[in-house]
Amino acid sequence: xxxxxxxxxxxxxxxxxxxxxxxxxxxxxxxxxxxxxxxxxxxxxxxxxxxxxxxxxxxxxxxxxxxxxxxxxxxxxxxxxxxxxxxxxxxxxxxxxxxxxxxxxxxxxxxxxxxxxxxxxxxxxxxxxxxxxxxxxxxxxxxxxxxxxxxxxxxxxxxxxxxxxxxxxxxxxxxxxxxxxxxxxxxxxxxxxxxxxxxxxxxxxxxxxxxxxxxxxxxxxxxxxxxxxxxxxxxxxxxxxxxxxxxxxxxxxxxxxxxxxxxxxxxxxxxxxxxxxxxxxxxxxxxxxxxxxxxxxxxxxxxxxxxxxxxxxxxxxxxxxxxxxxxxxxxxxxxxxxxxxxxxxxxxxxxxxxxxxxxxxxxxxxxxxxxxxxxxxxxxxxxxxxxxxxxxxxxxxxxxxxxxxxxxxxxxxxxxxxxxxxxxxxxxxxxxxxxxxxxxxxxxxxxxxxxxxxxxxxxxxxxxxxxxxxxxxxxxxxxxxxxxxxxxxxxxxxxxxxxxxxxxxxxxxxxxxxxxxxxxxxxxxxxxxxxxxxxxxxxxxxxx
Numbered sequence: 001x002x003x004x005x006x007x008x009x010x011x012x013x014x015x016x017x018x019x020x021x022x023x024x025x026x027x028x029x030x031x032x033x034x035x036x037x038x039x040x041x042x043x044x045x046x047x048x049x050x051x052x053x054x055x056x057x058x059x060x061x062x063x064x065x066x067x068x069x070x071x072x073x074x075x076x077x078x079x080x081x082x083x084x085x086x087x088x089x090x091x092x093x094x095x096x097x098x099x100x101x102x103x104x105x106x107x108x109x110x111x112x113x114x115x116x117x118x119x120x121x122x123x124x125x126x127x128x129x130x131x132x133x134x135x136x137x138x139x140x141x142x143x144x145x146x147x148x149x150x151x152x153x154x155x156x157x158x159x160x161x162x163x164x165x166x167x168x169x170x171x172x173x174x175x176x177x178x179x180x181x182x183x184x185x186x187x188x189x190x191x192x193x194x195x196x197x198x199x200x201x202x203x204x205x206x207x208x209x210x211x212x213x214x215x216x217x218x219x220x221x222x223x224x225x226x227x228x229x230x231x232x233x234x235x236x237x238x239x240x241x242x243x244x245x246x247x248x249x250x251x252x253x254x255x256x257x258x259x260x261x262x263x264x265x266x267x268x269x270x271x272x273x274x275x276x277x278x279x280x281x282x283x284x285x286x287x288x289x290x291x292x293x294x295x296x297x298x299x300x301x302x303x304x305x306x307x308x309x310x311x312x313x314x315x316x317x318x319x320x321x322x323x324x325x326x327x328x329x330x331x332x333x334x335x336x337x338x339x340x341x342x343x344x345x346x347x348x349x350x351x352x353x354x355x356x357x358x359x360x361x362x363x364x365x366x367x368x369x370x371x372x373x374x375x376x377x378x379x380x381x382x383x384x385x386x387x388x389x390x391x392x393x394x395x396x397x398x399x400x401x402x403x404x405x406x407x408x409x410x411x412x413x414x415x416x417x418x419x420x421x422x423x424x425x426x427x428x429x430x431x432x433x434x435x436x437x438x439x440x441x442x443x444x445x446x447x448x449x450x451x452x453x454x455x456x457x458x459x460x461x462x463x464x465x466x467x468x469x470x471x472x473x474x475x476x477x478x479x480x481x482x483x484x485x486x487x488x489x490x491x492x493x494x495x496x497x498x499x500x501x502x503x504x505x506x507x508x509x510x511x512x513x514x515x516x517x518x519x520x521x522x523x524x525x526x527x528x529x530x531x532x533x534x535x536x537x538x539x540x541x542x543x544x
Contacts, residue, residue, distance in 0.1 A: 424467025
């Protein structure tokens with residue numbers, strides 16, 4: 001349902017058309033320079049299926065997919081013959097980039113000759129979505145159910161009365177065993193684990209069987225032209241939505257970078273950071289999955305008098321760590337083109353494959369509550385003009401723009417007022433980053449948006465106290481009242497401590513650069529505008 005909604009949206013917008021009746025046959029990539037934004041070095045040969053109605057029927061898609069499953073040991077001739085029987089013509093597509101999100105049995109990864117490295121256990125688990133018929137009192141609570149002798153269940157309530165159950169089957173993996181497993185096999189294991197409570201179903205929405213394992217491709221990209229994301233590059237057990245969340249973050253990390261390159265706004269060199277950033281996340285994911293698997297699979301502890309008791313320690317802390325990781329707020333990217341070096345720890349060696357003769361250095365002590373490379377935290381501030389409280393994150397939509405957050409400090413202080421005046425002059429200069437990296441016909445904030453947060457009381461400051469560049473004027477729409485905020489107390493809501501939470505001095509303030517994915521790329525003083533300029537020089541393409 002979610003997938004179809006996205007497909008319908010892209011079709012409505014008319015920018016992207018999804019063609020389901022295409023199957024790849026061959027993949028190649030030439031050795032053109034990754035810096036050439038106009039080259040189309042990726043060639044994919046695809047065949048069009050004869051049944052034009054494949055894209056409109058879910059049942060037809062599923063039936064066709066079952067006929068097109070390709071075993072790893074099938075030779076190329078057999079694959080070509082199989083597909084030729086279902087296709088009517090062949091087309092060659094030449095592309096600048098290819099992004100492979102084609103799952104754990106990725107055709108793209110196999111074409112590139114990349115193995116999946118890692119290990120797996122022989123223990124089989126079942127997962128099933130049912131409307132449960134049970135007398136278990138906590139069935140609509142997310143919980144872990146453990147039997148001293150029969151195994152474990154992870155219970156996750158879902159929409160429309162459905163529960164997803166991950167069930168330890170207690171079976172050893174072999175072809176014969178797996179072929180005999182049915183939904184009734186899975187629910188029978190659940191009944192043994194939950195006894196003396198009972199559970200059954202009449203409605204089963206979906207089910208599957210899997211082995212616990214963690215595997216990773218040695219490469220996430222080839223020549224910075226072909227990229228693997230999601231299950232195509234890392235696989236693990238399906239517990240707790242780890243695969244979906246991390247896979248979406250893979251695609252998001254890559255998507256905004258490729259979008260900036262193909263529109264001519266950013267340099268292709270930033271694509272080097274995809275593997276550097278997401279591989280570390282994948283390694284953390286696999287280690288988290290190992291810990292979860294051990295936690296859910298372990299047997300109860302037995303006391304000295306042989307009385308069985310369940311050891312539930314560790315579940316709370318594990319759940320908390322996982323929630324931050326899966327939401328992305330616990331992820332920190334290391335030093336690269338997109339994340340400045342921290343506190344004079346300058347690396348003269350190549351950083352993630354890119355040579356830097358002189359690294360841009362962040363002053364992390366100016367915002368001790370903000371972590372370089374992590375997502376920018378969000379706290380409430382007040383709109384200067386409206387006195388309306390708003391989460392800072394609500395002013396940072398995911399639209400491909402960079403943000404320069406100016407924590408301007410206390411403008412009632414004369415010295416601080418001069419510092420902001422000097423920064424305003426630098427931003428307003430004809431060759432400043434606000435003008436240099438956008439086409440002249442584009443709005444001033446179309447590539448880099450400046451947002452200002454003051455620490456002085458709202459009633460003691462006004463828009464006239466700060467240079468116009470911080471709240472630009474438009475001939476048709478007037479002043480932009482949604483660029484300036486204050487860290488002050490709202491009349492009816494809790495607010496007024498953003499500076500303290502960010503660890504920023506209320507008088508001196510600082511500058512923070514947020515990437516389009518809201519990860520922090522740079523932290524510096526108000527006088528460090530030159531460092532901000534150098535930061536963007538390595539990333540963005542001048543437009544004028």
